[in-house]
Amino acid sequence: MKLSLIGGYKLKLYEHESKRIFEQGGIPIPKQYGVVHSVDEVNDLNLEFPVMAKAAVLTGGRGKAGGVKKLTSLEEAKEFTAKLLKLRIKEHPVEMVFFEEAVEEQGSCYIGVTTDPKSFNIVLIASASGGVDIEEIARTQPDAIIRKEIPNNALILQYTIKEEVMSELSQQLHLSPEQKEELSLIVDKIYRIFQNTDAKLCEINPVIITQDSVVAADAKIVLDDNGLYRQSKLLEDLGITSRRHDIAEPTNNEKKAYKLKYPYIDLLDPNIEKENEYLYVGLVPGGAGYGIFSIDEVVKIGKEFFNNKVVPINFMDSGGGPSQNKVANMFHLLMDYPITDVIITSRFGGISSCDVFIRGLIQALRDRYRNKQRIIPIYGRMVGTDLPSAKNFLEKAKIETPKALEMMEIVVGNEKIMADIIKEGIKKGFEVKKEVFS
Numbered sequence: 419m420k421l422s423l424i425g426g427y428k429l430k431l432y433e434h435e436s437k438r439i440f441e442q443g444g445i446p447i448p449k450q451y452g453v454v455h456s457v458d459e460v461n462d463l464n465l466e467f468p469v470m471a472k473a474a475v476l477t478g479g480r481g482k483a484g485g486v487k488k489l490t491s492l493e494e495a496k497e498f499t500a501k502l503l504k505l506r507i508k509e510h511p512v513e514m515v516f517f518e519e520a521v522e523e524q525g526s527c528y529i530g531v532t533t534d535p536k537s538f539n540i541v542l543i544a545s546a547s548g549g550v551d552i553e554e555i556a557r558t559q560p561d562a563i564i565r566k567e568i569p570n571n572a573l574i575l576q577y578t579i580k581e582e583v584m585s586e587l588s589q590q591l592h593l594s595p596e597q598k599e600e601l602s603l604i605v606d607k608i609y610r611i612f613q614n615t616d617a618k619l620c621e622i623n624p625v626i627i628t629q630d631s632v633v634a635a636d637a638k639i640v641l642d643d644n645g646l647y648r649q650s651k652l653l654e655d656l657g658i659t660s661r662r663h664d665i666a667e668p669t670n671n672e673k674k675a676y677k678l679k680y681p682y683i684d685l686l687d688p689n690i691e692k693e694n695e696y697l698y699v700g701l702v703p704g705g706a707g708y709g710i711f712s713i714d715e716v717v718k719i720g721k722e723f724f725n726n727k728v729v730p731i732n733f734m735d736s737g738g739g740p741s742q743n744k745v746a747n748m749f750h751l752l753m754d755y756p757i758t759d760v761i762i763t764s765r766f767g768g769i770s771s772c773d774v775f776i777r778g779l780i781q782a783l784r785d786r787y788r789n790k791q792r793i794i795p796i797y798g799r800m801v802g803t804d805l806p807s808a809k810n811f812l813e814k815a816k817i818e819t820p821k822a823l824e825m826m827e828i829v830v831g832n833e834k835i836m837a838d839i840i841k842e843g844i845k846k847g848f849e850v851k852k853e854v855f856s
């Protein structure tokens with residue numbers, strides 16, 4: 419299995435996925451009934467009540483937001499599922515509902531393993547105040563948090579460190595020796611899972627302590643994208659085939675881009691209502707650095723000259739040496755996207771060829787013209803590798819298919835700096851937009 423990897427990102431697992439990993443690693447979890455995408459599917463789960471139903475979204479705080487409920491009948495389960503599927507939790511639309519056995523709670527606590535961004539050490543975090551927002555506890559009652567740094571990235575949690583944590587915890591929670599022993603095993607196992615999965619975070623909040631056992635009632639695993647190359651088995655077991663967005667599911671544009679194997683990030687919620695007096699600028703830059711520069715520059719020029727009414731809509735990177743088809747697809751993606759008013763592009767041919775770039779761009783415009791698809795103004799510059807042949811091709815193309823290329827203006831060479839190109843592109847974008855609306 420291949421995943422397109424962009425450095426520094428994380429892959430969040432859903433609770434039911436995290437629980438599968440926990441279960442495989444020997445951590446006790448409640449009986450799992452499964453996940454549904456619609457009310458009808460609830461019938462097929464053979465629920466034995468009481469059950470817990472939870473919104474399956476990649477964010478915490480579901481309990482507070484009304485996304486978690488104990489249910490006692492099929493009727494109630496369907497009703498709550500219908501309600502959840504209409505809910506948004508911190509911007510995440512609920513598209514799945516997850517069902518598991520409800521466990522009888524005597525007490526609860528928090529157990530987590532993560533890394534300290536300052537020391538790069540692994541840290542084991544525990545608290546007898548389980549079930550609630552741990553960041554909130556850390557802020558308001560820092561003493562309620564037990565925190566131990568693990569030196570040297572030890573593969574197995576040292577006994578002494580674990581014992582320190584366990585004795586504090588069991589005192590505060592009044593655990594029986596059996597409960598303490600079970601919780602202690604969970605601490606060992608979550609640490610091992612953290613190491614084995616190259617995780618950024620493994621967390622159980624809450625661990626529920628029942629009369630005769632200790633159970634992970636919630637589960638959260640965040641994987642490190644940089645470690646995914648070692649986790650193909652895990653990803654395959656869970657059926658994860660594409661990268662996940664940092665805060666939510668990928669947008670449609672992002673999914674398309676991942677399929678075509680180039681980094682792309684939407685900067686706006688694709689469902690926003692466009693405002694007429696604003697100009698929405700799509701960016702096809704020549705490289706990631708250029709991409710970031712372009713975003714900043716569009717905002718800056720918008721502030722200085724256009725009354726702050728200019729919005730960059732995406733980050734994109736072609737990677738070194740994209741094919742002509744890939745370049746064409748990058749332009750198609752932004753022209754298919756109804757939010758885009760104008761595209762600003764740049765090819766600074768170092769590794770990549772200006773010739774391939776201009777052929778890709780012109781291919782996209784000709785295809786769209788032929789197929790009567792939407793064409794928007796494209797403004798940009800190319801300079802660098804293969805410029806002479808690129809220039810030739812461009813000049814010929816303009817004579818051959820003037821109508822298809824009417825909206826495109828590409829400056830050849832570097833007599834203009836990119837900041838000026840961006841400014842002119844924005845101006846042109848506004849002019850075209852005005853024509854449409856007047």
Ligand code: GDP
Pocket residue numbers: 448470472477478479480481482486519520521522523548549550623624626635636637
């Ligand atoms: P979160 O709010 O997104 O972290 O979702 P959780 O899965 O932690 O659920 C919220 C709260 O519901 C938890 O903190 C518990 O208090 C409670 N809860 C979850 N599962 C169970 C369960 O099986 N039994 C009981 N009694 N309470 C549960």
Ligand code: MN
Pocket residue numbers: 478479549623624636
């Ligand atoms: Mn929780």
